[in-house]
Amino acid sequence: MALEKDRIVILDEQGVEKAFYKLLQFTSTETNQRYLVYTDDKKDEEGQLNLYSSIIVEKDGKIEFIPVQEEKDQDIVNQAIIQMKLELMNEE
Numbered sequence: 705m706a707l708e709k710d711r712i713v714i715l716d717e718q719g720v721e722k723a724f725y726k727l728l729q730f731t732s733t734e735t736n737q738r739y740l741v742y743t744d745d746k747k748d749e750e751g752q753l754n755l756y757s758s759i760i761v762e763k764d765g766k767i768e769f770i771p772v773q774e775e776k777d778q779d780i781v782n783q784a785i786i787q788m789k790l791e792l793m794n795e796e
Contacts, residue, residue: 712742714769724756728788732780739781740769757781 710726728741738760746754758769759777772778 727755728784729760730784734780735777737777739772739777739784741781741785755785 712724712726713721714724716722722744724742724744726740726742729739731738739757740760741755741757743756744754748754757772757778759772761768761770772781
């Protein structure tokens with residue numbers, strides 16, 4: 705995976721730039737919303753890759769990432785991640 709190609713920079717609440725890497729971007733036919741799944745390429749205490757998900761909103765010529773919080777949105781993201789994993793397994 706070419707992570708540098710899919711590198712994104714997000715400003716946190718204090719205006720500090722943080723680098724992340726896009727893993728998956730899609731639009732749900734169910735909600736008509738654009739979703740982004742990304743990572744900081746770090747692992748948690750259990751050795752699992754940190755994953756984050758946001759809804760992409762374009763507003764006044766700017767792109768804003770709204771963290772996924774609603775259960776319905778999280779279910780949609782989880783299904784997309786599972787589908788991506790299955791596709792990757794089938795490629796091997």
